[in-house]
Amino acid sequence: xxxxxxxxxxxxxxxxxxxxxxxxxxxxxxxxxxxxxxxxxxxxxxxxxxxxxxxxxxxxxxxxxxxxxxxxxxxxxxxxxxxxxxxxxxxxxxxxxxxxxxxxxxxxxxxxxxxxxxxxxxxxxxxxxxxxxxxxxxxxxxxxxxxxxxxxxxxxxxxxxxxxxxxxxxxxxxxxxxxxxxxxxxxxxxxxxxxxxxxxxxxxxxxxxxxxxxxxxxxxxxxxxxxxxxxxxxxxxxxxxxxxxxxxxxxxxxxxxxxxxxxxxxxxxxxxxxxxxxxxxxx
Amino acid sequence: xxxxxxxxxxxxxxxxxxxxxxxxxxxxxxxxxxxxxxxxxxxxxxxxxxxxxxxxxxxxxxxxxxxxxxxxxxxxxxxxxxxxxxxxxxxxxxxxxxxxxxxxxxxxxxxxxxxxxxxxxxxxxxxxxxxxxxxxxxxxxxxxxxxxxxxxxxxxxxxxxxxxxxxxxxxxxxxxxxxxxxxxxxxxxxxxxxxxxxxxxxxxxxxxxxxxxxxxxxxxxxxxxxxxxxxxxxxxxxxxxxxxxxxxxxxxxxxxxxxxxxxxxxxxxxxxxxxxxxxxxxxxxxxxxxxxxxxxxxxxxxxxxxxxxxxxxxxxxxxxxxxxxxxxxxxxxxxxxxxxxxxxxxxxxxxxxxxxxxxxxxxxxxxxxxxxxxxxxxxxxxxxxxxxxxxxxxxxxxxxxxxxxxxxxx
Numbered sequence: 001x002x003x004x005x006x007x008x009x010x011x012x013x014x015x016x017x018x019x020x021x022x023x024x025x026x027x028x029x030x031x032x033x034x035x036x037x038x039x040x041x042x043x044x045x046x047x048x049x050x051x052x053x054x055x056x057x058x059x060x061x062x063x064x065x066x067x068x069x070x071x072x073x074x075x076x077x078x079x080x081x082x083x084x085x086x087x088x089x090x091x092x093x094x095x096x097x098x099x100x101x102x103x104x105x106x107x108x109x110x111x112x113x114x115x116x117x118x119x120x121x122x123x124x125x126x127x128x129x130x131x132x133x134x135x136x137x138x139x140x141x142x143x144x145x146x147x148x149x150x151x152x153x154x155x156x157x158x159x160x161x162x163x164x165x166x167x168x169x170x171x172x173x174x175x176x177x178x179x180x181x182x183x184x185x186x187x188x189x190x191x192x193x194x195x196x197x198x199x200x201x202x203x204x205x206x207x208x209x210x211x212x213x214x215x216x217x218x219x220x221x222x223x224x225x226x227x228x229x230x231x232x233x234x235x236x237x238x239x240x241x242x243x244x245x246x247x248x249x250x251x252x253x254x255x256x257x258x259x260x261x262x263x264x265x266x267x268x269x270x271x272x273x274x275x276x277x278x279x280x281x282x283x
Numbered sequence: 284x285x286x287x288x289x290x291x292x293x294x295x296x297x298x299x300x301x302x303x304x305x306x307x308x309x310x311x312x313x314x315x316x317x318x319x320x321x322x323x324x325x326x327x328x329x330x331x332x333x334x335x336x337x338x339x340x341x342x343x344x345x346x347x348x349x350x351x352x353x354x355x356x357x358x359x360x361x362x363x364x365x366x367x368x369x370x371x372x373x374x375x376x377x378x379x380x381x382x383x384x385x386x387x388x389x390x391x392x393x394x395x396x397x398x399x400x401x402x403x404x405x406x407x408x409x410x411x412x413x414x415x416x417x418x419x420x421x422x423x424x425x426x427x428x429x430x431x432x433x434x435x436x437x438x439x440x441x442x443x444x445x446x447x448x449x450x451x452x453x454x455x456x457x458x459x460x461x462x463x464x465x466x467x468x469x470x471x472x473x474x475x476x477x478x479x480x481x482x483x484x485x486x487x488x489x490x491x492x493x494x495x496x497x498x499x500x501x502x503x504x505x506x507x508x509x510x511x512x513x514x515x516x517x518x519x520x521x522x523x524x525x526x527x528x529x530x531x532x533x534x535x536x537x538x539x540x541x542x543x544x545x546x547x548x549x550x551x552x553x554x555x556x557x558x559x560x561x562x563x564x565x566x567x568x569x570x571x572x573x574x575x576x577x578x579x580x581x582x583x584x585x586x587x588x589x590x591x592x593x594x595x596x597x598x599x600x601x602x603x604x605x606x607x608x609x610x611x612x613x614x615x616x617x618x619x620x621x622x623x624x625x626x627x628x629x630x631x632x633x634x635x636x637x638x639x640x641x642x643x644x645x646x647x648x649x650x651x652x653x654x655x656x657x658x659x660x661x662x663x664x665x666x667x668x669x670x671x672x673x674x675x676x677x678x679x680x681x682x683x684x685x686x687x688x689x690x691x692x693x
Contacts, residue, residue, distance in 0.1 A: 101637040104648035127329045131386045143385065164323040164423075166315035168385060205379075206388050208289050212296035213344060214334040217543045218559055223337025227330065238332055246335050256546045264363035271352050271362050 004029050005049045008083055010038040011177070011190045012076040012152025021087050026055035031091045036083035067093060067100055073115040076152045085111055122153045126160050128232050129172055132200035136169070140183065143170040146195055146235055154179055154188050162186045203237040210238040216249035217256070286369055292379070294369040298349035298360050299395060301545070302452070303508055303538040304427065305330070305341045307390035310447040310503035313423040320421025322384060322391070324447065329390050342393040342427060343383050347371050347408055351397030355454070355465035356549040357513050357542060360397050366546060373408060377415045384424050391425030391447075392416070398431060406434035406442070413445035425503070432472045436479065440500075443483055447503035448535070451476050453528065456521040460514035464551065477532040480505050484533075504535035511562055513542040518561070519580075519589030522568055526579040529572075539565040564591040571598055574629055575622045599625040602662060613644045613665040626658035 006020040017036075024034055029052065063071075071086045089107050093099050102108055131143035143165075154172075158179045161172065171180045173193035180187040233239040286294070308328030315321055330339035348370035349360040359366055371379075380392045394412055398405050409428050416422040428446040430439055443449060451473055455461040458470040480501065487500030507528060511521060525537040541562035568591060571577040575598070582597055583589050585604035592600050602609065602625050611620055613635060621632045631652045635644060642648075646668040649656050661670050 098641050102641050103634040104638045104642060104644065104651045106651070109651035123327075123329070127331050129387050133386075141385070145387075160323075163314040163316045165321070165385065165387075166319070167321050200386065202382055202386055205289060205292060206383065206386070208293050209296050209343070209383075210332065210334065210340070212293045213300045213340060215300055215336045215338070215543060218336045218541075220337030220559075221335060224333040224335050227339065228333040236332065242335055249335070256548070265365055267350075268354070268362040 001033060002050050003033055003035060004052055005035050005037055006083070006087075007037050007039065010040060012155070014072045014075045017075060017083055017086065021090055022061055023052070023055060024087065025061040025090065025094065026057070026059045027053045028056060028059065029053065031084065031088040034084075034087060036087065038080060038083075041080065061090070061094065063090060063093065064100075070100070070111065070115055073118050073156075074111045076118045076156060077114040078151045079114060082114060085114075118151050118153060118156070121149055121151045122157050124232065125149055125153060125157050128228075128236060129161075130203075130236060131165070131170060132198040133202070141168045143168055144196070144198055145170065145172045146193075146198060147172055147174050148231075148235065149174055149176060152176060154190075158186055158188050207238050207241055211241055211245055214245055216245070216252040219246065219249050221246070288375065288379075291369045291371055291375065292345070294367050295345045295347075295349060295371060298366070298397075299344045299346045299393075301359060301540060301543060302344065302393070302395060302429075303338075303540045304393065304450060304506055304536065305339050305344065306427075306448070306503070306506070306536060307341045307425040308503075309535065310425065311499060315421075315423050318421070318423060320423055321381070322423035324391070324423060324425050331388055331390065341390045342425065343380055343389045343391070344393040345371070345376070345379075345395075347373075347376065347394060347396035347405075347412070348399055349397050350399050352400075353398055353465070353467050355468065356551040357454070357464055357510050357545075359545040361549065363549070364546075373411045373415060376412045377420065380416060380424075381420060381422065384422070389424075391422075391427070393427040395429035396431070402431045402433040403435050403438060406431045406438045410438055410442050410445070413442065417445045427503070430476060430480065432468065432476050434476075439476070439479060440483060443480070443487070443500040444498055446501055448506060449480050449501045450506045450508070451480075452508045453477075453524075454508075454510060455514055456509050456511070456516040456524045457514070460516055463514060474532075477505065477507070477528075477534075481532045505532065506534055506536040506538065508538040508540055510542050511539050511565060517589035518565060518568070518591045519583040519586070521565060522572070522579045522583065525569060526572065537569065539569070558593060560593050561591070564593065564597055568597045571601075576619055577601070577623075596625070598623070609662045610664045610670050611662065613646070613663050614639055616663075624659060624662045626655050626662075 004024075006024065008016045008020065067090075071089070075082055075086060085107060089099070089111055092107070099105065100108060103112060125147055129145045129147050131145045134142045134144050136142040154174065154177050161170070161179060162181050165181065166183070169182050171178060173196065175192050177188065177190040178193060306328060307324070308326070310324050312325030314323045328341060330341045332340040334340060346360070348368070349366065350368050350370065351358075351360045351362055354361045354363050376392070376394065380389075383389045384391065392412075394409055396405050396409060409431070413426050413428055416426065426446045427448040427450065428442050430442060430449050430451050432451060439449075453461075453470070453473055454465055454468065461468060461470050483500045484504065487497055487502075490496055509521065509524065521539065528534050528537055539562050541559050568579075568582050571582060572579050582601060583591070585601075591597050595603070602623065608620070611624060613621075618632060618636060621627055621635065622629065631649075631654045634652050638644060638648070643666050646656060646660060646663065646665045649659060660668070664670065
């Protein structure tokens with residue numbers, strides 16, 4: 001049985017996959033006979049791709065808007081099986097229109113999980129990017145950030161940053177590409193950056209806040225880690241203080257407990273003389 | 284000598300942290316690319332960091348000042364406490380908010396204050412911060428303002444124009460508790476203020492006869508907080524009080540804050556804090572009411588002393604107390620009943636209802652919905668699975684109770 005190949009870009013762009021999937025459906029190529037190959041991941045076993053069968057103009061592939069949205073999200077996943085899985089699902093959807101509702105189906109469940117992972121990664125990027133100020137020019141302030149996403153999410157999250165940080169220039173560099181904004185153009189590029197050393201004077205004040213808002217009487221390390229996994233820590237300035245905060249927590253609580261009720265400060269007594277509603281001093 | 288910015292921040296963040304609220308979701312959509320300025324809001328809310336206490340950090344949560352004329356026993360900032368005092372200027376808070384926001388540390392500001400001079404003076408200061416941010420700096424991020432009881436209506440109205448959310452803490456689950464610990468505060472005054480805010484929020488949603496919208500008022504709604512474990516109120520008291528608040532003032536959230544030991548504690552307070560798990564159980568019960576269709580009195584109906592079990596989550600405890608209703612058939616049970624199965628959440632139930640229109644559900648299918656089969660199995664039946672009748676097992680409690688642990692000596 002002849003096997004066919006579809007070559008797609010590796011950066012989560014769904015346009016190429018859509019074109020090829022539509023053609024493959026028209027040509028009637030079953031998913032088990034189609035190999036999806038990412039750019040740069042070629043093997044040399046079959047140097048020449050077999051030509052695809054003629055497309056049948058009578059076949060009109062259909063895909064609901066909801067299905068397309070789900071698939072486009074899942075295609076941002078970094079798992080190389082995503083193209084194959086997405087095509088198999090589209091193939092099956094042609095005969096089983098209600099398939100997407102069957103979350104207990106293995107293919108549907110897997111695609112949904114991939115989409116979920118992409119949404120989570122995108123959400124974490126909006127949360128954990130830290131802009132560091134750089135010398136500006138032309139009166140506009142300029143910031144740089146470094147982030148390490150798990151999936152191909154730059155195009156998905158770029159509008160969030162442009163809608164929020166509109167009045168400043170910024171660049172977010174990642175191992176998968178970059179997003180830049182200059183007040184007019186939102187520029188998303190692929191191509192790896194290396195991690196730069198970034199610093200900002202405000203980081204120290206932020207760490208002061210982080211330490212002060214922590215309540216040493218309720219240590220819940222697991223709750224913190226499940227929402228802010230270790231892999232993000234090295235790019236978050238505040239996480240440098242976590243070991244010291246934890247080490248000092250017990251002593252702080254013991255100090256609070258041992259603190260005897262000292263005499264109230266002077267202004268407390270003068271207040272009580274002024275405010276008629278206050279009942280007699282209880283001390 | 285004036286304290287440094289870093290010292291002021293440290294004191295005034297420390298003083299603000301006993302307020303549990305950190306929500307930044309559920310407000311109107313805003314977007315600086317359309318509106319100009321800086322900032323956006325209206326999405327699902329973002330937690331920008333987590334502290335080692337497991338709490339999310341979404342907003343810059345600070346007090347304008349921790350000087351206070353009140354002397355509430357549970358509060359770190361009461362006038363008789365010897366904590367260090369500090370005060371921010373309006374410009375300080377505006378600067379901190381904008382600079383933190385630009386670096387993507389925060390979603391916005393949660394500003395509260397000790398009461399200084401008078402309620403109106405204090406509220407005026409809070410409103411000035413919000414006005415500066417919104418009008419002078421065209422800040423589009425999230426703003427949560429605390430409303431000061433007894434502040435004049437004009438100030439509250441202006442606060443609601445700039446703030447996404449307003450809140451007043453009821454502090455204690457019962458009026459007796461409030462009278463005991465905060466003799467200068469009046470439950471009636473707090474309720475009155477919440478009622479006024481509700482009226483303004485409702486009015487901000489109604490169109491006039493001509494179809495014109497009035498200016499939006501606090502589109503993120505209002506919330507409140509009560510301290511749990513400082514007084515003798517039972518969980519039933521807490522939940523009853525919360526239900527009244529949700530219904531009466533249409534609150535977005537009621538936060539439960541396990542009374543936490545504070546520096547220089549008042550002699551009125553209990554020596555030991557309540558277990559944190561009590562707070563957790565209350566939130567679970569709160570969820571059952573808001574998302575699972577339980578009535579508050581159902582949850583505590585089978586509990587003589589009105590205290591939720593610390594070992595079992597309240598949904599499981601309810602199911603065990605009502606075991607005759609189970610097992611439920613996954614393929615035929617109603618949505619309302621499926622929501623009562625321990626281990627099934629609203630999303631899983633929705634997915635089940637959709638899937639079973641096309642396929643017959645087996646118990647193994649639940650893993651694909653990210654449901655723990657082990658938890659759910661005793662309570663459901665499906666093709667190829669029927670559990671031992673729960674009512675037939677007398678050792679049922681032990682199946683779910685956590686393994687015994689060495690108790691803490693203290």
